């Protein structure tokens with residue numbers, strides 16, 4: 001369960017440079033893809049079962065197959081390196097350590113999509129990463145893997161590194177496209193989907209850095225081989241960025257299907273709770289997914305061991321389950337306050353709402369204020385139901401999924417930790433420091 | 445919206461102008477507006493870490509777009525500063541994962557040591573303190589960004605002192 005296909009070469013000195021990357025088998029997928037039919041490359045990605053690693057988990061090959069090639073308009077690949085979901089810091093790691101893997105994936109994917117201009121949209125704060133990528137592009141160009149007439153095949157491709165400027169919403173694919181056009185990051189109403197009308201109104205595919213980085217292996221080894229890694233429906237490996245109150249925060253490549261208990265407590269991954277504290281709750285896939293109390297996180301409602309896979313984490317729906325999301329794994333110990341954490345996340349969504357839809361723009365502000373009051377000892381019992389009502393009215397009623405992403409953490413916190421909210425309201429002076437509520441702490 | 449006019453003429457250096465041409469040429473014919481975000485970063489870097497109305501208008505002229513198209517964008521994105529900032533902008537991440545590993549303590553330590561509140565600039569113009577949302581460094585918390593650098597694991601007072609000393613020395617060396 002510790003197979004590595006993305007980070008397998010990470011220990012090699014100088015792997016971030018072209019010569020070392022190339023002499024370790026790098027760019028083989030470009031050579032292979034140039035000899036294949038573009039549709040066959042897409043077919044291999046479909047067979048691999050690879051699901052989008054940016055958060056939504058939509059099958060990558062299927063998404064690529066929707067791109068409109070018939071209209072004859074220019075097609076674009078956009079690699080989403082906006083990475084701003086709280087808890088998520090894995091794409092940064094890939095780009096820092098293995099920039100040529102990301103480029104190789106982008107070139108191979110561009111061949112599949114028959115794109116001649118591709119973009120990597122990097123969040124503006126990652127200034128050093130922008131330099132790393134630009135250097136890698138120069139190297140790849142000098143070696144003939146980018147630019148005009150790649151490897152003498154007549155295929156032309158330019159890759160542009162585009163900088164964002166601090167806006168979580170620009171991770172949403174249509175907001176990203178707007179931003180790439182030099183505008184505010186206001187998400188577009190879908191349909192039309194980007195595969196039909198995206199950047200400059202042309203067919204566009206937006207894929208996450210990690211999804212794109214998995215493509216070279218799939219092309220080299222075949223989709224069927226990739227599908228054998230992991231578990232059915234959750235094939236392959238996934239990068240998990242682990243943070244919070246654990247001993248070994250960091251980025252790990254795991255084979256999907258690894259039991260969460262192993263990931264959390266084994267020394268090769270999170271290494272258990274810091275300072276010998278007890279586990280209180282986990283947010284498994286970035287701030288937008290429902291928080292689960294320790295008991296429900298380690299085992300499903302049916303008493304089965306929970307696994308790190310799309311299906312197992314979602315088991316029970318939102319009543320008792322959550323989502324794999326982006327792989328931003330946030331661990332809370334017994335000293336953490338769920339009300340404070342929920343208020344903090346809600347403030348984040350309120351700050352990041354683009355303001356286009358009233359349920360999101362106003363609702364996130366309402367939730368922030370209600371939670372702020374409860375956390376600061378000014379809450380009323382009726383506030384809990386009001387909060388529930390507000391999140392319900394946001395969910396599903398907005399242009400983009402940021403509204404849902406703001407609603408779900410609030411709903412889950414009330415669902416699983418209602419006692420803790422009540423306690424804050426009843427005992428305003430004693431702010432929550434110890435585990436309280438229905439969460440059953442796991443004994444470590 | 446904050447809009448500050450300085451009354452001063454702004455102009456890119458020769459080197460930046462070359463970079464501007466390079467950036468604009470990356471996009472397809474007629475899509476030069478895509479260069480807006482990168483050019484605003486360039487302007488902010490060159491004109492003292494913030495964007496005056498003059499700087500925004502200058503970028504608008506370069507891209508042959510209306511000034512309002514630039515203001516719209518500059519006010520949307522949190523990285524563009526619309527008022528002057530200190531020589532070192534300390535941006536502390538305050539989001540959940542950083543909060544549970546001591547971000548609040550880091551902010552109050554900085555406020556105490558610099559004798560300013562969040563959002564303010566020290567009287568010597570050296571430091572501005574600002575809280576920001578998740579910077580994708582959640583596992584290395586608490587942390588702050590200063591210019592190009594992420595300073596991570598700032599979990600003790602000594603590390604905060606060291607960082608401030610290092611920045612003060614850097615400023616002294618350049619002066």
Ligand SMILES: Cc1cc2nc3c(=O)[nH]c(=O)nc-3n(C[C@H](O)[C@H](O)[C@H](O)COP(=O)(O)O)c2cc1C
Nearest residue numbers: 052053054080082083084171172173207208211401
């Ligand atoms: C508010 C919001 C923020 C998002 N942020 C990111 C992000 O930072 N990175 C990312 O890859 N996808 C992000 N997404 C998902 C993208 O919209 C899109 O689904 C994804 O980039 C597609 O790539 P994938 O299929 O490879 O996952 C975000 C979505 C929403 C609604």
Ligand code: SF4
Nearest residue numbers: 354356357360398400
């Ligand atoms: S849901 Fe929120 S972020 Fe998304 S488009 Fe509407 S207002 Fe903007």
Ligand code: FES
Nearest residue numbers: 537542579581582
């Ligand atoms: S929460 Fe601070 S870097 Fe992510």
